[in-house]
Amino acid sequence: MGNTRWYTVRLLTKLDENNSYSNILLDESLSRSDFDKRDKKFIAALFYGVLERRLTLDAIIADLSKNPKNKLNFTLRNILRCGLYQLKYMDSVPDNAAVDESVELAKKCRNPASAGFTNGLLREFIRREMALPKTDNEIDRLSLEYSCPKWLVGKWMTEYGKEKCLSLLKTSLGQAPTTVRLNNLSGDIDQTLDMLLADGITFERSKMLEYAVNVANAGAIEKTEAYKHGRLHVQDLASQLCCNTLDPQPGDTVLDLCSAPGGKTFTIAEMMNNEGRVLAFDLHPNRVKLIRSGAERLGLSCVTAEVNNAKIFNPDLPQADRVLVDAPCSGLGVIRRKPEIKYKEPSEFERLPVIQAEILDTVSRYVKVNGFLVYSTCTVSRAENDEVVKNFLASHDDFEPAEEGDAFMQTITPDMYGSDGFFIAKLRRRR
Structure with missing residues (x-):
């Protein structure tokens, strides 16, 4: 597996140098590669494993290195990270293989001392019984x-x-589940499930939602016959629960103000039996195209997708029975899907509550009297969730909680349903 390890090191180095999105970088790279299924699985496991454990791996390197500053360029650091990850977290890889393969990779570095440095550091980690550095609190x-x-x-x-x-x-570590929403308008559900089985995909139906299904062995779900025939779309369970909270009815006019890539829009239209209007918007034209193509594939003619800035009031938009705004957020609820999120500086998130409040204020103007407004995020942060909603209610007396007590707001954490972390609040316009 020498080539797979070197390929992984190069991908991790590219991520370090370019600040790419991990999932996009890996998916695009593997789709262009000629590795077989087994090798791709190993590359993905090592790539995501090193990324999600990077802070720990770097602490081990710092603990074992006497003078690493002049030796550790991105490539050598990622060789060490991969070697340490295999030793500490991949039981399927023998210790000697992890060390020997890492040393061979280090020989590719320009510094002739790299191989010896790598060998010494990894073997010292083994000698210390792979214990983590000691901490004070x-x-x-x-x-x-x-x-x-x-x-x-x-x-x-x-x-x-x-x-x-x-x-x-x-729950911030490990592989996130792949959940799909079956299209209740595209034919018999059992037939859809049979199509998945025919493509070698095993699944488990949700006990909470009738059309939610967790799939395994999916690979690229987009390549299945069920997907191609518009019988399902990928959507996490928490996102589907958000649509249930919105509770759209056939004939409603619904606005989805931050829609792309469109999962909630599609579920909303399916819940409405494709009757009424679902107006979906995103700031970026290329993402609007994703919504349009998805709606077309699923046969959802009630969906219209256009470019719109959710922060700026658009007088051309209609008053709606229900408005959904899945606001831009820090993404702390989806760390296991995008581990690089947790390595951002907290200062990068400081302005988000201000932006979210501006968006919520703007989109509230589209809600009819007695209509509903749902605010959601895929983060677990009081400042971006509870506080934004409480501040909105304090300054908008024409809105009230849609449920009694605190039931109108819910924070969904991954341990509850095996989903992403998510926040949902439902409000009603009373006048």
């Missing part, structure tokens, strides 16, 4: 154990308590 320990920045561990501990924080840390 619980925040540091959890940060190192779950490869999560201290600021985020502290944030979750403060905002959600120790038990929920531990749950969020544990």
Whole structure:
């Protein structure tokens, strides 16, 4: 597997150098490669594993390195990360293979000392029984154990308590589920499930939602016959629960203001039996095209997709029975899908509540009297969720919670249903 390891190192180095999206970089690279299915699986496991454990791996390197500054360029650092990850977290790889293959890769580096440095560091890690560096307090320990920045561990501990924080840390690692929403308008559901089986895909139907299905062995779900024939679309369970909260009815006019790539739009249209109007919008024309092509594939003629800036009021849009705004957010609920999110500086998220408040204020003007407004995010952050909604209600007395007590707001964490982390709040316009 020497070539697969070198390929992974090169991908990780490209990610370091270009700040690409991990899922897009990996998917596009593997689709162009000639690796077989087994090799692609190994590359993906090592790539995502190193990425999600990067903070821990770098702490180990720092602990074992006496003077790493002049030796560790991106390539050598990623060789070491891959070697350490295989030793610590990949039981299927023998220790000697992890070391020997890493040393061979290090020989490709320009510095002739790289191979010896790599060999010494990895074997010292084995000698220390692969123990993590010692820490002084619980925040540091959890940060190192779950490869999560201290600021985020502290944030979750403060905002959600120790038990929920531990749950969020544990579920931030590992492979996220692939969930699809069956198109109830495209034919018999059992027939759709038979089509998945015929393509070698196993599945488990959700006990919560009639048309939600967790799929395994899916590979590229887009290549299945069921997908090609418009019988399903990919959508996480939490996102489907958001649509259930909106509760669109046949004949409604619904606005989905931050729609791309369109999963919620499609589910909304299917829940409405393709009767009424679903107006979907996104800021970027190329993402609007994704919504249009998805709606066409699924046979959803009630969907119209256009370019629109959710922050700016558009007088041409109609008053709607129901308005959904899945606001731009920090994405802290989808870390296991995009591990690079957790390595961003917290300062990058500071302005988000202001932007979210502006969007919520604007989109509220499209809601009819007695109509409903649903605000959602894929993050787990009080500042971007609960506080934005509470501040909105405090300054908009024409809106009220759609449910009694705190039931109108819910934070969904991955441990609850195996879904992404998500936030949903439902409001009603009363006058």
